Amino acid sequence: MLRKLLIFPLLLGLWGCPGGLNVQPVHAPIVIDNEAAAAKAFRLTRNAIDESYAILIATNRVIESNVSTGIWTKAQGQSHLNQSKKFRKSVDEAENALLLGNINDAKVRAAAIKALVLRLQIEVAQAARGE
Amino acid sequence: MAKDKGVAKLLDAGIAAYLANIERGVIVAEVRQWELAGKTPEEMTSLLRAMAQESEAKAQKAIDDAPD
Numbered sequence: 001m002l003r004k005l006l007i008f009p010l011l012l013g014l015w016g017c018p019g020g021l022n023v024q025p026v027h028a029p030i031v032i033d034n035e036a037a038a039a040k041a042f043r044l045t046r047n048a049i050d051e052s053y054a055i056l057i058a059t060n061r062v063i064e065s066n067v068s069t070g071i072w073t074k075a076q077g078q079s080h081l082n083q084s085k086k087f088r089k090s091v092d093e094a095e096n097a098l099l100l101g102n103i104n105d106a107k108v109r110a111a112a113i114k115a116l117v118l119r120l121q122i123e124v125a126q127a128a129r130g131e
Numbered sequence: 132m133a134k135d136k137g138v139a140k141l142l143d144a145g146i147a148a149y150l151a152n153i154e155r156g157v158i159v160a161e162v163r164q165w166e167l168a169g170k171t172p173e174e175m176t177s178l179l180r181a182m183a184q185e186s187e188a189k190a191q192k193a194i195d196d197a198p199d
Contacts (some may be wrong), residue, residue, distance in 0.1 A: 060189070
């Protein structure tokens with residue numbers, strides 16, 4: 001009798017296993033969703049980093065052109081270029097955070113620096129128009 | 132004469148601003164080419180970073196070479 005009492009919970013435990021396995025399909029889509037969300041965040045952050053680099057390249061080319069054609073003084077060109085160099089280092093930091101897997105950190109950094117880089121491009125374009 | 136020079140400078144500035152807008156499009160087109168050539172996203176970011184550093188160096192040289 002005692003033996004049967006001891007075996008019963010053991011059998012219950014074994015039967016519990018398939019029940020436990022049944023839980024998995026409920027959790028599985030959540031894991032996939034999280035992975036999909038992480039992959040999306042990773043992709044969007046990389047896009048923001050790439051766009052920031054592209055804007056900085058365009059800005060630097062305008063600085064080079066405006067200084068070499070005499071539209072800007074050395075001081076004007078250097079002031080804009082210093083900003084551009086500072087921002088590029090921030091984009092590098094966002095990229096490093098992404099490569100280290102700190103997606104949230106990289107996402108925040110990339111969004112912030114992209115806004116600054118866009119503002120710099122507008123400033124440089126306005127200065128080129130003499131505004 | 133001085134006025135003509137001022138107008139010419141403004142025209143140059145207008146062209147420079149116009150070029151600034153299309154410059155970005157040129158870079159985006161270049162990135163698309165890399166994509167078609169089978170570059171990975173990591174390689175493309177790395178190429179863009181290198182181009183950003185190179186454009187900084189060229190702009191710095193233009194500033195250094197410009198008359199005071």
